[in-house]
Amino acid sequence: MEINKILVATDFSNEAYNALFYATQLWAEQECEFYILNVYDRFTPLQKKTKHELGEMSKIEKLEKESVVGLTKTFHKINLDVENDLHAFKILSKQGKLGQVVTQMVKNLKIGLVIMGNKGETGAKEIFMGSNTLKVISTLEQCPLLAIPKEVAYKPLKEIAFITDFKKGCTLKTLNPLLSILKVLNAQLKVFHIKEEEFLNATQESNKKLLEMSLMGVEHSFEPMYEFSSKAKVIDSFIKNREITLFSMVYTKKGFLERLLHEPVIMDLSMYTSNPFLVLPNRD
Numbered sequence: 649m650e651i652n653k654i655l656v657a658t659d660f661s662n663e664a665y666n667a668l669f670y671a672t673q674l675w676a677e678q679e680c681e682f683y684i685l686n687v688y689d690r691f692t693p694l695q696k697k698t699k700h701e702l703g704e705m706s707k708i709e710k711l712e713k714e715s716v717v718g719l720t721k722t723f724h725k726i727n728l729d730v731e732n733d734l735h736a737f738k739i740l741s742k743q744g745k746l747g748q749v750v751t752q753m754v755k756n757l758k759i760g761l762v763i764m765g766n767k768g769e770t771g772a773k774e775i776f777m778g779s780n781t782l783k784v785i786s787t788l789e790q791c792p793l794l795a796i797p798k799e800v801a802y803k804p805l806k807e808i809a810f811i812t813d814f815k816k817g818c819t820l821k822t823l824n825p826l827l828s829i830l831k832v833l834n835a836q837l838k839v840f841h842i843k844e845e846e847f848l849n850a851t852q853e854s855n856k857k858l859l860e861m862s863l864m865g866v867e868h869s870f871e872p873m874y875e876f877s878s879k880a881k882v883i884d885s886f887i888k889n890r891e892i893t894l895f896s897m898v899y900t901k902k903g904f905l906e907r908l909l910h911e912p913v914i915m916d917l918s919m920y921t922s923n924p925f926l927v928l929p930n931r932d
Contacts, residue, residue: 651675651760651828655683655753657746657784658765660718665725667765667796670924672730674802678832683757684722685740686715687749708743715741747787754791761825762793788929792825795925808926809838809895811883814852817898818859821931826896829926830866837868840886842879887923896926 654671658664668684688711695714719739726737742749750762762784784793808830812818820827830837839859848856873882887895 650678651825651832652679653681653683653757653759654761654763655685655750655757655759656763657685657687657750658719658722659686660722661765663765663796663798665722665765666799667763668722668726669729670796670800670802671763671794672726672732672735674805674829675735675832676732677734679734681736681738682726683738683740683753683759684719684726685742685750685753686719687742687744687746688712688715689743689745712741712743747784750784751787751789754788759791760828762788762791763796764793765796766798790929790931792929793927795927797922797924800922800924803893805833805835805893807838807890807892808833808835809840809887809890809892811840811842811895811897812859813844814841814848814855814859816855816900816932817928817930818855818862819932820858820862822898822928823859823862825928826926827862827866829894837863837866838890838892839863839868839870840883841870841872842882843872892923894924894926896928898928898930900930 654675656664656668656671658668668682671682688708690708690711692711694707694710695718719741723737723739740753742753753759754762764784808826810823810826817823826837829835871886873886883895886892
């Protein structure tokens with residue numbers, strides 16, 4: 649599966665623009681359409697609150713105007729910053745709830761990847777706990793999401809980590825977006841398995857074999873590690889020690905990723921503020 653249609657959500661912050669620019673560098677040598685999406689509703693704060701303007705139009709009308717103006721500025725800026733004939737940019741201004749709108753756009757436009765920037769400074773709580781990113785992740789069933797940390801500079805991605813417990817998310821159908829990214833970047837894959845038990849059960853053994861079959865022809869290695877006091881700390885240490893530049897996990901409700909993100913220590917870890925994070929929907 650080739651990723652050539654990418655949806656980038658923006659709130660016109662520096663973090664959102666950095667995510668858009670980062671994406672153009674990742675796919676620098678691929679022909680791509682980038683859809684830049686801004687979503688607003690009646691709870692969205694106005695950027696400029698003037699009594700005169702609010703008296704002449706409703707808040708929603710004002711938000712729509714601000715959305716179109718912001719998208720137009722972003723469109724012109726990215727075209728100036730990225731001179732690449734392989735890339736085309738389109739803007740989308742939509743009213744509604746972010747998760748619902750993103751899901752609908754993915755379906756309507758046959759999007760292969762959603763990209764969002766994160767604030768970074770407050771760690772995973774800001775990125776995941778009740779945030780827009782988690783809301784989008786939980787509604788995306790057919791499309792992966794790539795979260796780009798605040799102000800992270802693009803550098804060639806040579807090693808990508810796939811973190812798993814071998815319980816779900818090991819089929820070719822689930823892993824196809826990750827394999828596509830590996831191919832585009834010519835990167836190696838490190839399969840990082842946190843061993844919660846001494847031995848794998850029958851389901852885990854079967855899923856490990858499925859994963860090995862899915863990775864045929866892909867340069868990869870398996871690196872098991874026993875869980876100690878905290879899965880999050882073990883993963884953070886692994887990413888730092890191996891100098892991993894992008895890591896990925898599969899999202900399932902009440903699954904490994906969701907449990908991991910509820911560890912209190914998660915807010916103190918740097919992996920979410922310095923490494924792009926690819927979330928794959930489970931399609932087993």
